Structure formats: C-alpha cells, structure tokens
Amino acid sequence: MAEASTLMESILNLCKRRGFVFPSSDIYGGLNGFFDYGPLGVELKNNIKQAWWQDFVHRRDDIVGLDSSIIHHPTTWKASGHVENFTDPLVDCKESKMRYRADQLFFAPVRVAGETIGYVSVLEDEAMQAKADEAANDMKRKLAKQGVLEPIVLRDFTEAKPEEIEMIPSPATGKPGSLTPPRSFNMMFQTHVGAMQDASAVAYLRPETAQGIFINFKNVVDTGRVKVPFGIAQIGKAFRNEINPRNFIFRSREFEQMEIEYFISPEADWSAAHQEWIERCLAWFESIGIPRAKLSLYAHPKEKLAHYSKGTTDIMFEFPFGVQELQGVAARGDFDLTQHSNVSGQKLDWFEEATKQRFIPHVIEPSVGVDRVFLALLATAYHEDEVEGEKRSVLRLPPRIAPFKAAVFPLLKNKPELVARAKALHQRLQRRFNVFYDEAGAIGRRYRRQDEIGTPYGITIDFDTLEKDAGVTVRNRDTLEQVRMTEDEVVSFLDQKVHG
Numbered sequence: 120m121a122e123a124s125t126l127m128e129s130i131l132n133l134c135k136r137r138g139f140v141f142p143s144s145d146i147y148g149g150l151n152g153f154f155d156y157g158p159l160g161v162e163l164k165n166n167i168k169q170a171w172w173q174d175f176v177h178r179r180d181d182i183v184g185l186d187s188s189i190i191h192h193p194t195t196w197k198a199s200g201h202v203e204n205f206t207d208p209l210v211d212c213k214e215s216k217m218r219y220r221a222d223q224l225f226f227a228p229v230r231v232a233g234e235t236i237g238y239v240s241v242l243e244d245e246a247m248q249a250k251a252d253e254a255a256n257d258m259k260r261k262l263a264k265q266g267v268l269e270p271i272v273l274r275d276f277t278e279a280k281p282e283e284i285e286m287i288p289s290p291a292t293g294k295p296g297s298l299t300p301p302r303s304f305n306m307m308f309q310t311h312v313g314a315m316q317d318a319s320a321v322a323y324l325r326p327e328t329a330q331g332i333f334i335n336f337k338n339v340v341d342t343g344r345v346k347v348p349f350g351i352a353q354i355g356k357a358f359r360n361e362i363n364p365r366n367f368i369f370r371s372r373e374f375e376q377m378e379i380e381y382f383i384s385p386e387a388d389w390s391a392a393h394q395e396w397i398e399r400c401l402a403w404f405e406s407i408g409i410p411r412a413k414l415s416l417y418a419h420p421k422e423k424l425a426h427y428s429k430g431t432t433d434i435m436f437e438f439p440f441g442v443q444e445l446q447g448v449a450a451r452g453d454f455d456l457t458q459h460s461n462v463s464g465q466k467l468d469w470f471e472e473a474t475k476q477r478f479i480p481h482v483i484e485p486s487v488g489v490d491r492v493f494l495a496l497l498a499t500a501y502h503e504d505e506v507e508g509e510k511r512s513v514l515r516l517p518p519r520i521a522p523f524k525a526a527v528f529p530l531l532k533n534k535p536e537l538v539a540r541a542k543a544l545h546q547r548l549q550r551r552f553n554v555f556y557d558e559a560g561a562i563g564r565r566y567r568r569q570d571e572i573g574t575p576y577g578i579t580i581d582f583d584t585l586e587k588d589a590g591v592t593v594r595n596r597d598t599l600e601q602v603r604m605t606e607d608e609v610v611s612f613l614d615q616k617v618h619g
C-alpha cells in the first residue's frame with residue numbers, strides 16, 4: 120500500500136491520466152476550487168448517487184425524492200439564517216494579498232526562559248506542530264537566545280488577542296505586521312435574477328440542498344402519501360465560496376450533496392432517531408466499500424452547537440491528508456420549518472389524525488458530499504501490487520460502484536471470428552451494464568488497463584470459446600482467478616455481482 124502522501128499523489132495522477140477528474144477550465148489555467156469529472160469520473164459519481172438513491176429512496180417506504188431549483192427566492196436564505204450567519208472568519212495578509220481562514224491559521228508565542236522572543240505561524244495540516252517547533256528553534260538560534268525553549272502551544276487565529284495579531288508572522292511572507300483581524304466572510308455566491316442588477320435582484324446559488332427541502336415541505340405533504348415519520352431526499356449541486364479550497368475535490372467551491380431531512384414527531388426520542396441515522400449511514404458506507412475501520416465519529420461539543428441544534432455528529436474518514444468530515448448527521452429540532460413558517464406566513468405543520476394534534480415536526484439531517492465519498496472510495500480502493508512479476512495499480516472498487524462492470528476482449532485482434540463473437544457479447548451486455556470493449560495490445564496489458572480503472576471482471580473470448588463451445592473466461596480483478604462460463608451465465612453472473 121502506498122504511503123499517505125504518495126497515495127494522494129497517485130490518486131491525483133490516476134484521476135488526470137485516466138480521465139476521472141480534471142481541473143476545471145484546464146485550457147485557461149484552471150479555476151481554483153472547481154473540477155470537471157471526465158468520462159470515468161462521471162460514471163463513478165453517477166454510480167455513487169444511484170446507489171444512495173436506491174438505498175435511501177427506492178428501497179424505503181418512508182422517504183420520497185425531490186429535485187428543487189438551485190436558486191431559491193432570496194428570502195429563503197434570510198429565513199434560514201444563511202445571509203447573516205453562513206460565514207467563515209477571513210484573515211487578509213495586506214502584504215501578499217493572500218487570504219486565510221482564521222480557524223485554519225495557527226500561531227504560538229515563542230518563549231525562551233520566560234521571555235517571549237517572537238511568534239510563529241503555520242497553516243493547519245497533519246505536520247503543523249512539527250513545523251512550528253522547527254520554526255521556533257530557528258528563531259531561537261537566529262536571535263542567539265540562551266535558555267530553555269518552552270513548549271510551542273498552537274492556537275487558531277480566532278483566539279488571537281489584538282496585541283498578538285501585530286506580532287504574528289504572515290505565512291506568506293514570514294514577517295509580522297501584515298495580518299488583519301478576522302472578519303466575517305459570507306460564503307454564498309451572489310448573482311442577480313433578471314435584467315436589473317440592483318439590490319432588489321440579488322439572489323444566491325444554494326450553499327446546501329437542505330433548504331430546498333424545507334421550502335417544499337408543504338408541497339410534499341399536500342401531494343404525497345407521506346406520514347410522519349418520513350423523509351425527503353435530494354441530490355444536487357451546492358456552491359460555497361470557500362476561502363481556501365484544498366485537498367483536491369475534498370473542499371471545492373462547487374460540489375454535490377446528498378441530503379435527507381427526516382421528519383419526526385416532537386414527542387419522539389430524537390436522540391434515538393439521531394443514533395439510528397448515524398448507524399444507517401455507517402452501514403451504507405460499508406456497503407459501498409468504505410471499511411468501518413477507516414470511519415470514526417466526532418460528536419460536536421454542546422457549547423459549539425448552534426442554539427437550535429440538539430446534536431451533530433460527523434462521520435469522519437481517514438483521508439490521505441488526515442481524518443476529516445465525510446458526512447454530518449444533525450438533529451436540527453424544528454428550527455428550519457419554524458423559521459420558514461414565520462417568515463412566509465404559511466403553516467408548515469403536520470396534522471396527526473390519531474391524536475388530532477397539529478405540530479411542527481422535528482428533523483434529523485444526514486448530509487453527505489458526493490465528491491468526498493468519491494475521494495474516500497478512491498483512497499480505499501487504490502492499491503499497488505505485482506502480477507506475474509509486473510507492477511500494477513488496481514482500484515478495488517465494488518462492482519456496483521465501478522465505472523465499467525466488465526471488459527470484453529477477443530484473445531487476438533486479427534482473428535475475425537474471435538472479434539465478431541466478442542463484439543456480439545459486448546453488445547448484449549451493454550444493454551444492461553456499462554461494459555468496455557478492448558482488442559488493442561497483449562491480453563495482459565488489456566487486463567492491466569482495466570485493473571487500473573477498477574473494472575472488476577475481464578471477459579475473454581478465445582479459441583476454446585469458438586471451437587469447443589467451452590464458454591468464455593471471466594477473470595477476477597482482485598483474486599486473478601479465471602473461471603469459464605457460458606455467455607448466458609455471464610449475464611446472470613454480472614447481474615448478481617452488480618445488483619446483488
């Protein structure tokens with residue numbers, strides 16, 4: 120298995136080389152925080168979304184789907200609190216014009232024998248403590264200070280006192296004096312609707328899909344056959360003007376979310392419902408090939424929660440650059456429906472026939488980014504090993520998620536009977552599955568090309584297929600085992616592997 124830093128490099132390399140993900144607007148030098156999904160990437164991404172939709176919408180009786188517009192009435196975002204509160208603390212370096220998120224910029228005083236000799240600053244990453252320690256040592260040496268260097272205790276920039284801000288060096292220049300105090304920066308992208316460009320026409324690209332669900336609550340209740348408890352699910356793009364997009368598709372400015380608002384009675388045990396959703400989400404990740412051992416839970420401390428929030432637990436994944444949030448599961452009480460009800464003047468409640476009671480439901484919100492799942496899957500599936508003395512890289516993606524479910528090969532390109540039979544099988548399989556056809560090069564090389572993009576099965580038509588009616592060989596990407604089966608059997612074999 121590749122080391123963490125090289126794993127990330129290998130993934131980036133593979134994504135670009137084989138057409139999973141490209142920097143957006145590549146020919147114009149790219150646009151920071153935006154990505155394009157290539158021919159293989161779009162398949163993988165669609166498979167993630169499809170698996171999620173199948174498992175959480177089609178295979179459940181209590182969740183229905185929705186596809187709301189990306190631009191909502193701007194009042195939506197006033198009611199939800201986003202206009203006022205959807206902000207990150209921004210720090211400018213006046214010298215270099217670089218911008219930092221205050222909670223990702225860490226600093227510490229450097230103290231030698233009780234005296235503060237200066238400050239060090241580092242950007243958040245796995246190695247930041249070591250970097251800060253080294254910078255402090257350098258400072259002590261340069262200033263020729265004698266005595267014991269006290270331990271470097273890092274704090275984030277939101278905790279810097281006004282008199283400290285002056286002394287903290289900018290990570291860009293290494294010199295103090297150019298950093299501004301943090302100020303609130305709203306992350307919503309603004310646009311104008313219609314021909315007027317004035318304030319009355321301001322609208323926002325949605326920073327989450329969730330509010331589209333809340334503002335459609337009444338529509339769904341009035342037209343659907345839903346009954347509390349029930350959920351509304353939505354998959355769609357979200358936009359955030361992140362100060363510091365980083366770690367490839369992990370934090371970008373345009374991404375996709377898969378969100379559910381699960382409405383429960385205010386009398387229900389919200390904590391139990393919350394826990395159930397956490398378990399359900401963990402189980403789903405496992406089912407698509409993200410092992411439990413790489414997942415952990417982080418419960419947000421009570422004092423850091425928004426006033427309306429009853430609890431939020433993040434499902435964390437061990438990304439190559441550190442343990443980071445993959446999904447949030449929040450218990451939001453009745454905050455959103457109450458807000459939209461108050462601001463719109465519409466009743467957004469539920470009438471319970473049995474008890475003849477009206478109430479505003481409470482909600483549990485599992486929210487996950489498609490792009491982060493994509494990256495977690497690549498980080499899990501990517502392996503390097505050796506086959507017949509030759510190095511190969513292989514993506515061990517489950518068949519349900521893999522871009523191609525199988526590849527069909529005639530053993531030789533210059534034998535028309537082999538080619539015709541292979542093409543016929545390819546066409547037959549294509550009606551049900553995304554299947555690749557390849558006749559170019561030695562068979563070993565063709566296998567390798569498919570291993571690298573995660574195709575789980577290689578199907579070869581050889582002379583025994585034609586002459587002895589011996590069926591085709593099906594090679595397993597992971598075990599390398601080859602079994603013979605008839606072409607009819609291949610169809611049901613793949614169906615079983617892909618659809619379970």
Ligand code: ATP
Pocket residue numbers: 327359361368369370371372374375376444445446447486487488489490491
């Ligand atoms: P973070 O703390 O990482 O910024 P968040 O807590 O703001 O994330 P939420 O608002 O809870 O994120 O969004 C729900 C999910 O949407 C996240 O768990 C993540 O999977 C995804 N997501 C959020 N921001 C981004 C982004 N900038 N790029 C890609 N995915 C994102």
